[in-house]
Amino acid sequence: MNRTKQYMSKFNKNAAPFTAAEYERAKLGITDYLAANFSAKDEQEMTQLIQALGYGEGDSLIIGREATASASFAALYNGLQTHLLDMDDVHSEVRGHPSAVILSALFALAEPTTSGCLFLESYIYGIELMAQLGKLVNPTHYEQGWHNTSTLGGMAATGSLAKLLQLSLDEQCQAMSIAATQAAGLRMSFGTPIKPMHAGFAARNAVDSILLVKAGFPAQTDFLFHPQGFLATLAPNVELASVSDREAPQTWAISEPGLWMKRYPFCSAAMGIADAAEQLYKELQDKQVQDVALIFDHGRDAALIHHRPETGEQGRFSGEYVAWLGLMGRSYEAEAFSKKSLTPDVKQGLTCVTRRYRKAATGQGTELSVTLKNGQVLTACVTHPKGSPQNPLTKEEVLVKLAKSNPTINTEDYQKIMKRFTETSMTELLAWIHKGV
Amino acid sequence: MNRTKQYMSKFNKNAAPFTAAEYERAKLGITDYLAANFSAKDEQEMTQLIQALGYGEGDSLIIGREATASASFAALYNGLQTHLLDMDDVHSEVRGHPSAVILSALFALAEPTTSGCLFLESYIYGIELMAQLGKLVNPTHYEQGWHNTSTLGGMAATGSLAKLLQLSLDEQCQAMSIAATQAAGLRMSFGTPIKPMHAGFAARNAVDSILLVKAGFPAQTDFLFHPQGFLATLAPNVELASVSDREAPQTWAISEPGLWMKRYPFCSAAMGIADAAEQLYKELQDKQVQDVALIFDHGRDAALIHHRPETGEQGRFSGEYVAWLGLMGRSYEAEAFSKKSLTPDVKQGLTCVTRRYRKAATGQGTELSVTLKNGQVLTACVTHPKGSPQNPLTKEEVLVKLAKSNPTINTEDYQKIMKRFTETSMTELLAWIHKGV
Numbered sequence: 001m002n003r004t005k006q007y008m009s010k011f012n013k014n015a016a017p018f019t020a021a022e023y024e025r026a027k028l029g030i031t032d033y034l035a036a037n038f039s040a041k042d043e044q045e046m047t048q049l050i051q052a053l054g055y056g057e058g059d060s061l062i063i064g065r066e067a068t069a070s071a072s073f074a075a076l077y078n079g080l081q082t083h084l085l086d087m088d089d090v091h092s093e094v095r096g097h098p099s100a101v102i103l104s105a106l107f108a109l110a111e112p113t114t115s116g117c118l119f120l121e122s123y124i125y126g127i128e129l130m131a132q133l134g135k136l137v138n139p140t141h142y143e144q145g146w147h148n149t150s151t152l153g154g155m156a157a158t159g160s161l162a163k164l165l166q167l168s169l170d171e172q173c174q175a176m177s178i179a180a181t182q183a184a185g186l187r188m189s190f191g192t193p194i195k196p197m198h199a200g201f202a203a204r205n206a207v208d209s210i211l212l213v214k215a216g217f218p219a220q221t222d223f224l225f226h227p228q229g230f231l232a233t234l235a236p237n238v239e240l241a242s243v244s245d246r247e248a249p250q251t252w253a254i255s256e257p258g259l260w261m262k263r264y265p266f267c268s269a270a271m272g273i274a275d276a277a278e279q280l281y282k283e284l285q286d287k288q289v290q291d292v293a294l295i296f297d298h299g300r301d302a303a304l305i306h307h308r309p310e311t312g313e314q315g316r317f318s319g320e321y322v323a324w325l326g327l328m329g330r331s332y333e334a335e336a337f338s339k340k341s342l343t344p345d346v347k348q349g350l351t352c353v354t355r356r357y358r359k360a361a362t363g364q365g366t367e368l369s370v371t372l373k374n375g376q377v378l379t380a381c382v383t384h385p386k387g388s389p390q391n392p393l394t395k396e397e398v399l400v401k402l403a404k405s406n407p408t409i410n411t412e413d414y415q416k417i418m419k420r421f422t423e424t425s426m427t428e429l430l431a432w433i434h435k436g437v
Numbered sequence: 438m439n440r441t442k443q444y445m446s447k448f449n450k451n452a453a454p455f456t457a458a459e460y461e462r463a464k465l466g467i468t469d470y471l472a473a474n475f476s477a478k479d480e481q482e483m484t485q486l487i488q489a490l491g492y493g494e495g496d497s498l499i500i501g502r503e504a505t506a507s508a509s510f511a512a513l514y515n516g517l518q519t520h521l522l523d524m525d526d527v528h529s530e531v532r533g534h535p536s537a538v539i540l541s542a543l544f545a546l547a548e549p550t551t552s553g554c555l556f557l558e559s560y561i562y563g564i565e566l567m568a569q570l571g572k573l574v575n576p577t578h579y580e581q582g583w584h585n586t587s588t589l590g591g592m593a594a595t596g597s598l599a600k601l602l603q604l605s606l607d608e609q610c611q612a613m614s615i616a617a618t619q620a621a622g623l624r625m626s627f628g629t630p631i632k633p634m635h636a637g638f639a640a641r642n643a644v645d646s647i648l649l650v651k652a653g654f655p656a657q658t659d660f661l662f663h664p665q666g667f668l669a670t671l672a673p674n675v676e677l678a679s680v681s682d683r684e685a686p687q688t689w690a691i692s693e694p695g696l697w698m699k700r701y702p703f704c705s706a707a708m709g710i711a712d713a714a715e716q717l718y719k720e721l722q723d724k725q726v727q728d729v730a731l732i733f734d735h736g737r738d739a740a741l742i743h744h745r746p747e748t749g750e751q752g753r754f755s756g757e758y759v760a761w762l763g764l765m766g767r768s769y770e771a772e773a774f775s776k777k778s779l780t781p782d783v784k785q786g787l788t789c790v791t792r793r794y795r796k797a798a799t800g801q802g803t804e805l806s807v808t809l810k811n812g813q814v815l816t817a818c819v820t821h822p823k824g825s826p827q828n829p830l831t832k833e834e835v836l837v838k839l840a841k842s843n844p845t846i847n848t849e850d851y852q853k854i855m856k857r858f859t860e861t862s863m864t865e866l867l868a869w870i871h872k873g874v
Binding site for chain 2: 044045048049051052053054056057058070072144145146177178180181182183184185186187188189190191192193194197198201208211212214215216217218219220222223226227228229230232233236305
């Protein structure tokens with residue numbers, strides 16, 4: 001047995017049992033996923049994607065449209081749609097977006113007769129796998145330019161599908177290997193619709209990888225540790241010596257530390273900045289701002305690649321823009337993050353915001369330091385923003401997010417279905433999603 | 438204009454004119470491509486691929502079957518089929534297989550009315566682009582574990598399609614950026630059918646990237662030089678300072694140094710080994726071999742990842758196996774490179790073959806040094822194996838390869854079509870390929 005198979009075998013065998021607590025987290029994750037997905041269903045990119053590539057033939061669900069497609073296309077479509085407005089969840093160990101990839105892949109291959117329990121377990125397992133891969137390769141993999149959502153997401157979603165379809169260890173490793181050899185996604189794409197497309201590409205690659213193995217394609221199973229494998233090539237700084245000796249976790253990453261869920265459509269790295277800016281706005285009243293400093297732990301602003309965004313879309317990945325919106329009392333709704341060019345006065349406003357880095361890591365959030373024209377300095381630092389695991393969205397808040405994402409849906413029906421979900425199959429949920437368009 | 442756009446603009450503007458010599462090279466390249474493709478049309482992987490993913494809807498050519506498919510699937514299918522037996526061409530500056538990717542993408546989007554000249558020019562241009570990208574990133578990119586056929590092939594084929602469809606510079610850079618952010622392919626897959634699949638994935642990504650841009654998806658145009666772009670992330674050792682100041686070449690890479698074309702279905706890095714072994718076989722007669730040393734310039738055996746292959750398929754990437762076959766007077770036909778396990782006596786034979794490295798690079802081929810049981814030492818070293826640009830297959834030899842690849846085809850018809858190709862559209866060639874199944 002090669003090293004990757006040993007690693008995966010240990011991972012599979014030593015995993016903690018699934019408890020009611022994880023099932024609840026997973027149901028909340030699905031709810032938040034659907035809210036993020038529905039929010040984007042009328043965006044032009046979704047029509048453009050169909051125009052570009054066609055549906056393909058098949059019974060898989062295209063969420064938000066009364067249409068079905070090939071499993072590959074459905075995964076691509078749902079991955080893009082869920083991540084399009086950056087309203088979908090994030091995991092700190094992944095340093096990326098797990099559910100957009102994993103659930104898009106799972107929905108593509110789920111059947112009405114699939115057991116609800118198995119679906120939830122496969123999802124929980126996929127998040128775990130992605131978090132473990134994240135712990136292996138972070139922070140250097142991300143900092144080198146990779147978008148973990150797709151590089152790790154493809155492998156994790158494939159592992160998750162292997163669980164759903166109850167493949168053998170050997171088949172699981174082969175399928176994950178095909179995903180590993182397609183692992184891609186560059187952070188240069190942040191601020192363009194190609195960034196959310198990464199979630200779609202990864203979900204599609206996961207589906208394709210499983211289908212290829214099921215059709216008889218063999219692959220190199222040592223996909224992590226092979227001298228020309230994933231780690232050597234995409235994470236060459238990882239110290240491999242002790243990796244395969246790690247123990248499988250005794251708590252699931254979906255619970256501990258848990259998912260971040262968003263209230264607003266911008267990068268999670270700016271969530272604390274937004275909360276801090278909202279606090280300071282109340283203190284500012286009508287005082288004049290001289291300048292604003294964003295003070296980060298080193299490397300914690302890597303996702304915020306736009307210092308001087310040209311459009312609202314780029315502003316999703318700009319700490320400066322998010323801070324400025326909050327300090328000016330502007331709304332964080334979708335309109336502020338559209339493709340439109342920012343107006344000259346906004347761009348002018350952004351010139352007074354700069355970044356600084358703390359000498360030593362503190363583990364705290366980004367500090368906002370606002371110097372007023374009268375010389376006064378106001379500061380705020382939110383380490384646990386609303387939506388982070390330590391300050392989570394409640395179930396009720398996630399249901400409000402869902403209701404807001406799609407005014408035609410009935411959240412009461414949905415709650416009834418999700419309550420029964422672990423006792424039965426996917427039938428009702430899939431039918432509801434179709435009706436819920 | 439960002440640095441990548443400047444680079445691409447200079448590349449487009451300063452390129453040499455296309456001459457009759459390049460048209461002839463390109464026609465020979467197409468002929469060799471079809472021979473490689475037809476050779477694999479009855480392999481089980483081709484049926485498995487359809488079984489896994491379905492044709493998709495569309496008019497694009499599935500070579501070797503009387504069927505059409507979506508452009509994306511056709512590119513994937515033809516890419517896999519062409520590279521499946523490793524009979525397709527190689528380029529030394531690419532350090533990989535250009536035509537399997539570029540022509541599979543071009544055939545997927547070519548129409549019967551497409552001008553034959555434009556098709557050839559797009560192909561020549563694509564090879565050039567892939568060679569230039571190779572010169573940028575080699576050797577460290579390849580040595581790190583990347584399979585250049587797919588990582589560089591996706592971008593090059595996208596650039597080639599942009600020329601075929603006469604896109605603007607901006608659209609070309611956007612499309613190449615979508616290919617760059619999907620650039621993947623790990624050398625761990627050598628010796629499995631996932632290696633040839635890389636050519637298919639890259640061709641499909643090229644087609645998808647073009648279709649996405651045509652449907653209105655914008656992308657980051659600075660795909661090469663962006664701090665989180667292709668070079669920083671997949672080729673971090675490249676010295677960027679002087680890159681964009683390079684001049685576009687005054688000769689085309691399809692002519693100078695030119696394509697390697699194969700006689701046998703194994704990795705081009707073993708072509709010289711095979712020729713040397715065939716030479717030595719004649720001298721050996723019935724003398725007993727004690728041991729065999731393969732003596733390489735450092736790094737020149739990177740593609741030959743299997744030292745002790747278990748199957749013929751792995752043996753495609755084993756210098757030891759290719760040397761042993763030749764020295765034993767065995768045939769290099771497909772049967773020797775099948776999925777079957779090697780027999781114990783072959784495995785035993787391989788144990789006497791070892792690798793050594795020269796202290797300093799010589800630029801020569803791999804030397805075979807055979808020590809006989811009687812103490813005698815025989816050596817041979819072929820720097821320019823048959824099929825290399827300095828010792829090329831003739832047009833007649835390539836036509837023999839084509840005829841051998843598919844006994845039902847009429848090479849006389851084909852020659853007539855190719856003779857007229859530059860004067861007219863793709864109609865006849867596409868019709869012939871369909872008939873030629």
